[in-house]
Amino acid sequence: MHMPYEWSPAPPHADPDWTLALWPYRSLLRRDFALFMGATAAIITLPLLTVLGTAVLWGLLPFFAIAFTGLWYALNVSYRRGEVLEELRVTADTAHLTRHNPKGPRQDWQANRYWVSVHLHPKGGPVDNYITLRGGDREVEIGAFLDAAERLALYDELKRALRG
Template structure:
C-alpha cells in the first residue's frame, strides 16, 4: 500500500488549522478624535467658568478648575492605556491556546487539550452571564472579562459550539 507524503502533510495541516479564533479587546466608546474634542470643550468650559473668579480676585479657584481638567485627562489616558490589553483564543483539533496580554505588553499563555476542556458559565438570573471560564483538569482560567453579559453569552455560545465540534471530531 503506497501512501504519499502529501497525505500525511495534509492530515497534519488539518490538525493545526484553527477551527475557532477570537481576539477580545476592552471596549472604548470614545475615539481618539472624540477624546480631543471632549478635552477641548472641557478646557474651554473650565477657562470660561474660572475667568469671573479671577477677575474678582479669587484666582486660586482657577487652579482647581485646572486640577479637574488634569484629573479628567489622566483618567482618560489610563483608560486608553488599559484598552491595549487583549485576550486571544485559538482552537485547533489538538490544542486550545489562550493568550492574555496586559496593557504593559506582558503575555501569559495557557494550553489546553480540547477534549479535556469545558466551558464553565456563571449566570445571574437578573444580570445574565457574569463569568466565563475554561476548566481543564486542575486549571481554571477566566476568559472574556471585557465583554458585556450579552456579548459574553453570544461568545460563549459560539465558542461552546466550536469546542463541541472539536470534541465530536467535526
C-alpha cells in the same frame, strides 16, 4: 449589535483552525478623548474670559487647572486599565489562550482541543454569567471584562465553535 470580540474566520468555521480576539468595550475612543478634552478646556476657559485682566483670574485659574488635569489623568488611567486583549487560538490539536495585560506579564494557557470544555457560571463567580475554559489540569476565565449579555452570547458561540 457589535460585540467587543472578533472571530477569524467568522463562524461557522469550516476550517478546524480559528482565532477569537476579545477586548473591553470602549465608549470613548482616543480621537473622541482628544475632542472631549478640547471641548472641556473651551468650556472651562469661557468663565475665565469674564475676569480676564483682574486679580480674580489668578484666584480661579489654579482651580480650573486642577479640575482639567484631574479629569485628564482619571480618563487616561481608565483607558490604560482597559487595554486588555485576550486571544484564543484553536488548531486541529490545541487550544491556546493568551491574555495581554496592560501592566504585568502575559498569561498563557494551553490544552488539547478535544479535552477543552466551556463552562457558564450564571451566579457565584466574580461576575454574572462568568465563562471558563477547562482543559488539562487548569480552568481559566475568558471575557470577564464583557457585560453579562455579551458573555451569554460568547458562551453559545464558543460552545458551537469548540464542537466543530
